[in-house]
Amino acid sequence: xxLLLKLALSAAALLPLGCGESVQLxxxxxxxxxxxxxxxxxxxxxxxxxxxxxxxxxxHGDLSGDPAGGSAPQSFVYRERVEIDGQGRFDLRTTQLxxxxxxxxxxxxxxxxxxxxxxxxxxxxxxxxxALVIExxxxxxxxxxxxxxxxxxxxxxxxxxxxxxxxxxxxxxAQTGLVLSAxxxxxxxxxxxxxxxxxxxxxxxxxxTPHTFxxxxxxxxxxxxxxxxxxxSADLPGILPDGYHLLATAKIEDPAGHIWLKATYTDGIDVxxxxxxxxxxxxxxxxxxxxxxxxxxxxxxxxxxxxxxHLTTIRIAGIQLLQGETEGRHVITLGRLPLExxxxxxxxxxxx
Amino acid sequence: xxxxHDPLRCTCSVAADATGAPADSLTSGATASAxxxxxxxxxSGSVGSAAQGGACPGCRARALRDxxxxxxxxxxxxxxxxxxxxxxxxxxxxxxxxxxxxSRLPRYNAPAVLERLVAEEIASPLAASVRRAxxxxxxxxxxGELFASIDLAPRHTSRRVAGVVAAAMGAVALTIVVxxxxxPAASEVVAAPGTxxxxxxRPPLRLQVxxxxxxxxxxxxxxxxxxxxxxGMPVALITPQARPR
Numbered sequence: 001x002x003l004l005l006k007l008a009l010s011a012a013a014l015l016p017l018g019c020g021e022s023v024q025l026x027x028x029x030x031x032x033x034x035x036x037x038x039x040x041x042x043x044x045x046x047x048x049x050x051x052x053x054x055x056x057x058x059x060h061g062d063l064s065g066d067p068a069g070g071s072a073p074q075s076f077v078y079r080e081r082v083e084i085d086g087q088g089r090f091d092l093r094t095t096q097l098x099x100x101x102x103x104x105x106x107x108x109x110x111x112x113x114x115x116x117x118x119x120x121x122x123x124x125x126x127x128x129x130x131a132l133v134i135e136x137x138x139x140x141x142x143x144x145x146x147x148x149x150x151x152x153x154x155x156x157x158x159x160x161x162x163x164x165x166x167x168x169x170x171x172x173x174a175q176t177g178l179v180l181s182a183x184x185x186x187x188x189x190x191x192x193x194x195x196x197x198x199x200x201x202x203x204x205x206x207x208x209t210p211h212t213f214x215x216x217x218x219x220x221x222x223x224x225x226x227x228x229x230x231x232x233s234a235d236l237p238g239i240l241p242d243g244y245h246l247l248a249t250a251k252i253e254d255p256a257g258h259i260w261l262k263a264t265y266t267d268g269i270d271v272x273x274x275x276x277x278x279x280x281x282x283x284x285x286x287x288x289x290x291x292x293x294x295x296x297x298x299x300x301x302x303x304x305x306x307x308x309x310h311l312t313t314i315r316i317a318g319i320q321l322l323q324g325e326t327e328g329r330h331v332i333t334l335g336r337l338p339l340e341x342x343x344x345x346x347x348x349x350x351x352x
Numbered sequence: 353x354x355x356x357h358d359p360l361r362c363t364c365s366v367a368a369d370a371t372g373a374p375a376d377s378l379t380s381g382a383t384a385s386a387x388x389x390x391x392x393x394x395x396s397g398s399v400g401s402a403a404q405g406g407a408c409p410g411c412r413a414r415a416l417r418d419x420x421x422x423x424x425x426x427x428x429x430x431x432x433x434x435x436x437x438x439x440x441x442x443x444x445x446x447x448x449x450x451x452x453x454x455s456r457l458p459r460y461n462a463p464a465v466l467e468r469l470v471a472e473e474i475a476s477p478l479a480a481s482v483r484r485a486x487x488x489x490x491x492x493x494x495x496g497e498l499f500a501s502i503d504l505a506p507r508h509t510s511r512r513v514a515g516v517v518a519a520a521m522g523a524v525a526l527t528i529v530v531x532x533x534x535x536p537a538a539s540e541v542v543a544a545p546g547t548x549x550x551x552x553x554r555p556p557l558r559l560q561v562x563x564x565x566x567x568x569x570x571x572x573x574x575x576x577x578x579x580x581x582x583x584g585m586p587v588a589l590i591t592p593q594a595r596p597r
Contacts, residue, residue, distance in 0.1 A: 076582070111584060212460070217465075275577065311559055
């Protein structure tokens with residue numbers, strides 16, 4: 001109830017600052033917004049609950065992302081059951097595929113189970129850095145009273161100020177700060193992703209098998225220790241997309257046993273990755289962690305397609321991927337970003 | 353002195369009735385439990401037969417003493433078991449099945465990284481604590497005033513040394529000018545890792561980018577990342593189409 005009161009008060013304080021316009025919050029409003037966002041930030045794993053939610057991704061066009069190059073707008077929708085014990089443990093199970101897609105259901109379910117940790121950390125809208133959220137986003141609307149999954153919620157609309165004006169429409173549980181609904185739209189207004197609870201029961205689940213991270217990820221700040229764990233120098237991009245900052249660096253291992261550097265960046269909400277390893281890297285000893293990526297149906301390891309050094313790109317549901325080999329390294333970078341931003345990230349790592 | 357009467361060795365009828373076995377069987381190796389049973393029977397039911405006269409004086413006297421003890425004991429008030437004993441007994445009865453169930457569960461090894469993290473924590477608790485607290489903080493640039501406040505001018509140098517220094521500085525300055533004049537690569541525009549550079553200041557891009565024409569062109573890890581960020585949507589759902597940039 002404390003949060004509800006705070007939300008109600010802040011609605012009055014923040015709304016006059018403008019709807020749909022880029023506005024500067026005064027210090028008091030920023031502090032108030034910061035307090036609310038902090039509660040929302042910790043809620044995903046701190047609020048014990050069991051729920052069923054719908055997850056949607058939308059796109060149109062082909063792999064290039066050009067609407068003219070592909071088919072009509074399409075959707076990929078499924079239901080999942082989420083269980084959070086409020087102590088940092090969670091379980092995520094995909095329960096129903098709602099799209100008419102030619103997918104091997106048991107195989108897909110297995111893949112979803114394996115990737116649950118990734119989804120919990122990166123897939124959904126979360127406030128990863130409050131200062132960046134305040135710096136990079138405009139509060140376009142706030143305080144609308146909503147009802148999601150039978151619970152009172154408060155609407156919050158955030159629009160990115162720089163770069164593509166990506167919009168996040170959130171419904172925040174008035175009592176706990178849990179995000180009950182999150183719609184992400186591109187700069188053209190097209191819906192890209194939507195997560196929404198369809199039912200929810202507060203309190204720790206009676207029985208639960210928590211998800212176990214199995215990718216053997218080692219998170220370390222940049223420095224000699226990280227280099228030692230990787231076995232190569234963790235050279236990072238010098239040019240980042242506008243508004244993005246480094247969130248974390250880590251060592252990960254792919255299914256083939258290769259060691260990669262994973263650098264995660266954020267604009268406060270969205271994430272972007274820069275992943276790299278030396279081309280000549282000898283294989284690490286394969287472990288159980290090697291299967292943690294859950295990629296199935298891939299038979300070709302993927303190599304450079306021509307003699308000229310080049311990068312390859314695709315766009316999938318608003319997410320741009322750029323990958324290739326350059327300067328003796330495999331590089332992968334992706335995010336909800338323009339292609340040029342990803343290319344600048346890659347090229348700023350290496351000498352010209 | 354008369355030896356003490358031993359009912360276990362006595363051959364009178366009371367001793368035989370009490371054990372249900374011939375008296376000589378007791379003398380020839382009866383168990384201790386049988387002897388105790390005999391003694392108990394004497395207390396509970398053999399007084400009558402002892403009093404009937406079929407018993408030897410020793411057994412009769414012992415039967416009377418035991419009867420007197422039984423009467424005294426039966427007069428004592430009963431004491432209740434301590435509060436909570438029932439619960440403890442119940443709990444102990446249920447513990448065994450729980451332990452059995454737990455022992456059947458599969459064992460999971462701790463993640464490999466745990467051992468290293470614990471070792472680091474033990475080896476250098478202070479360093480580990482500092483790393484946790486400040487390791488993820490972004491590096492800050494020194495304010496401009498700091499550089500201005502540092503006096504770099506040589507104070508006690510001879511004219512010759514000053515000349516050499518001036519010439520060297522001139523050469524360095526010339527090198528810097530030449531270096532700056534050449535078109536920069538992306539990696540050279542960097543102020544510090546993780547610092548955003550405005551679009552206007554970014555260098556031209558030099559690598560060729562090709563749109564994927566088939567899924568086989570994608571690294572499996574790249575594909576896994578893209579699919580995961582899109583909630584598991586298989587890339588294969590999107591029709592590949594050649595479109596060179």
